[in-house]
Amino acid sequence: MEVSTTAEPSATNATTTTAAHKEEDPLHPSPVSAAASTPGAETKASGGEEARPSFIDLIFDTILLEESTLHRSRSAPVRGINNSNKPILVPLFYARLARAFEIAQEVCHAYHEVHPKHGVSALAESELEDAGLDNVEKVKMYVREIGGCNGYFLDAEGCRGGGGTTFVTEAVHGHQDGDHGRRDGEKSDLQQEHVQEQEQEADSGVEEQDQDSYDQQQDHDEDNVVFVKAGIVFPSGRLSDSDSYSIPALNEVQIKEFNDRYGQVNPEYQNMVARVLFRLRKDYWNRTITTSDLDRSEPELLMPYGARYAQRRREIQARKQAEKAMGSSDDVLSQAAAQHLGEISQRLRGLQIVEKGGKDDRKPTYGLQGLFDLPLVVPAEGAFKIVGDGIMELYRRLVPSQEYMTRRTKLVQKLQGILNAGFPGQRLRLEVFGSYASGLGSESSDADLCITTDNFQQTASYNNVRAVANVLRRGGMMQVQPITNARVPIVKFVDPGTRTNCDVNTNHVLGIHNSELIRCYTMIDDRVRPFLYSLKALVKKHGINDSSQSWLSSYAYVMMAIGFLQAQEPPVLPALQIQPESQMTELYVQMNHEGRGGKDIINCTFDRDPGRYKDFGAANSKSVGQLLIEFFEFYSRFYDYQTMEVNVRVGGGVRVRQELTKARKNGNLNVKPPQRGRGEKKLIVMDPFILDRNVAGSCSGRHLVRVWTIFESLYLTLSRGDFQGAFDLGGVRVG
Known part of the structure; x- marks a missing residue:
């Protein structure tokens, strides 16, 4: 009987094959022999039987995860994640799997052509080519041989990676409720009868036409039989007649278990799987691809299956374990705040710290990763004037002469x-x-x-x-x-x-046009040019103004300053790009540079007559010294790096990031607010003309930590009224 011979390997053989597969799995970076550790190497099971190439097992189970849950595709409604006790089955079509394997082979071949020394892609392509799983019939045989999945997708009893292969057969007579299920390995009466008939016919030499009649009757009987393995359901009948089988929808716990198993795979294989899945999502399944930080060179490696994603996941798990050992996240942040307070205690001496509570209740403070308890200080008496005088003296020295x-x-x-x-x-x-x-x-x-x-x-x-x-x-x-x-x-x-x-x-x-926009802003208020000259001099003195070295550019600092002045209450500067149309002449520029993949049409329209705004900032009476001190206070105390952006184009200067406001407005649950004390250290300063460019994108991680640390030190030093000391900052820890 065709089904029994192809879909029911003995428990002994299956167990032995699995053991060999696990023992010498070349996908896992364990210290084994060179032959066994070669990516794509095949291992021998007992009895001389060859184990299935492990890259095929991995790519197959990963496709199963995508097809059964869509849990990583943010373009479609989530289906198939089963968090109830009610079983959910998802149909899987052999033809669709064959096409997916064909695409996988194309991806490996294309990558190997471009990178001929990349051994993993060559071995993966060879395995796929030898297996021939772009053929529907071979896919059927492969699927039946492994019982529907391997140990990555479902590490339950019966999966290749998780124990012996066990089948449950059910006579269901037109339904698949499982009410007539039998114990593992127990054949139904119908199966036993068919086996006996096959044996009798083999002994008696039945005529060919009688055999055809028997086959038709057998097919009719087997329409009511299913095979179940670890929740995977195969409709019975001739293998060539079936076009699909069903796999169980995983719940969140099982998906996490898959991620844990997948995270142990060799990173080179993870990256090849990511490349394949990227192509499948983009060109075959037509699913939107969303990554946390799109890499223009190889965005596929940022997908959930890439090595960087897996590494980040391991780091998150390790941090969670560390936090659990230390206590709650609030406790961890409290300890960090106390440690930070001790580090800056020298700079706080002699300064009055604003206490919490009472009539002078202070505003919440933010670090680089959200809410963080930081000390606020009251500037020393006369600090504003001393700093302002220093700014004006520096300005007179730096401004070019008429000659x-x-x-x-x-x-x-x-x-x-x-x-x-x-x-x-x-x-x-x-x-x-x-x-x-x-x-x-x-x-x-x-x-x-x-x-x-x-x-x-x-x-x-x-x-x-x-x-x-x-x-x-x-x-x-x-x-x-x-x-x-x-x-x-x-x-x-x-x-x-x-x-x-x-x-x-x-x-x-x-x-x-960038320069003209800045020039117009500097001409609106007399405080702006001296303020910007001092800011540029300070960041240059402390070596944090070179974007080619992963710091911020002078242009980014100027945008931060203009945004800060726009955000003042009342504002010192207007937003020149959102003025009445009657005051602006439309101007569009075609750009052919930037490495942006083609021509861009940029809207460079703004009000180029600063004389209209001569008295705009008159309502704000702060001196230039006070504004400079509060600039460093703002970006080291009140600016939320997790949720906010600087954007001088839209008015107000500083706002909540657009993707977060859109998500809240549209009820998009996939865009979640960042967690306090977690997430990437990132500064967003939007270009006033190129709407999707972050001009501060060059500075992140430890470089941004240093910028923030220097800003904090400048805030405390200037609050003492020590303008010259701001250019020294002797002994400050800066990263």
Whole structure:
């Protein structure tokens, strides 16, 4: 009988095969022999029988998890997660499985072609090719052989990874309630009768036509028989006639158990599984893929099946165990707050700490991971004036002289002439941007320049930085160096007359509008420019202003400052991008750089007449010294890094992150608020023009911890009225 021979391996053989499979499983990074530990190696069971290649087992069970629960697909309603005592069965079609295996083989082959030295992809492709599971009939045989799943999907008695294979047969006569179930291994009367008939026919030599008649009758009888293994149901009958079988929907405990077993798999195999599942979700199952932090190079590795995800899950489990050993999360945070208070005790000496309760009840404070008990201080008497005087003195020293501004203007005119001579008839314009254009430069600042024209041509010679470099050399510029591999290609050079360092790009016009926006903000209120000069000087002094080294850029600090000034009550600055249409002329810019996968149309519309807002901040009487102290207080005490973002475009400067507000409004339970004391240390400062760009994205983790720590030290030092000491911070712990 076909079903009994293919779907009922003996318990002895199955147990032996499983033992061998577990003992030498090459997917688990255990210290075994080189042959056994080679990814994709096959192991021998007793009796000479070969165990199933373990990558196939792993990818098959992972597909089962996706198909049966959809619990990791956020685009569809969750189905199949069974948290009740009522059994739920999910049908699984052999043809669908065969196509999934075909795609898996394609993914492994494509990855190996690009990475020929990647052994795991080659071995995985070889295993899949040898097994031939892109064929429906071979999938059926494989599924029946393993009893429906392996030990990753369902580590219950009867699964390959979890003990001997045991079958329950049921005569259900038209239903599958299991009311007539029998003990494991016990054949139904119907089965026994069929086996006896087969034996009798083999002995007597039944004619071929009689055999056909028997087969038809047998098929009819077997329509009422199912095979059950660990909750997996196979409809009986000829294997070639069935198109599906059913697997149980896992509950949350079983899904967690799967994750625990999967987490022990070799990380290289985890990443190959993630690549396969990414392709299946995207191109076959048509499911939305959501990752916590999209990696533009290989986003698939951030999926729940990638090694990084598994590693993060192990870290979370380890932290939970550690917290459980120490006490509740509140206890842990309280201990951390007490430890932090001891670390900064020296800087708190002589300062009055704002106490909780009473008429001067303080606002809640936030660290990098949510609510955190931090000391607030009352600035020393005269601190605002002392700091303000220091700011104005520094400003007068740093602001360029009129003579220098004239030399800079002449330099730009000279460079314009060189370009006109080098690219005749092109009508090029040399535009200035950066700190020099925004009004925040000093005499030591570089000159940031942009070559543009009304009819810019991508293929024109002036769009080639090497050609631009040659023109500048012929024009007498020194140390000319084209940088071709940068996100925005530039030419670096030095003007021999003024000794000014210059950077020039071609048609990166967004920087021009960024600088103009900042310039307009600096002209609205007299406190803004001195405030920004001091902020830039402080972060530069403490070495935390270089985005190429994972710190924040000067541009990010300026956006944080503008956002802070917009968030004041009453505000010091307006939001120039949301003014009445009558005050703004629409301006859209086409961008071809940024490595963003094509052309972007950027809305650069804002009110470019700062004179309209001359008295906007008059209602706010805070001095520039008080504003600088409160800036560092805000970002080290009141800014919630877990839920908030700086966004100067929308008004108010600082707001709850858009994805969280949308989730709350739409009732999206998949976007959960971050837990206090947990989560990634992250700062969000949105670009005013490119709506999905976080200009602070370069700074996270320990670098952001250092920025926050320096901000806190600046807050406490300036609160003493020690402006010069803010540039020293001797003895401060900074990460």
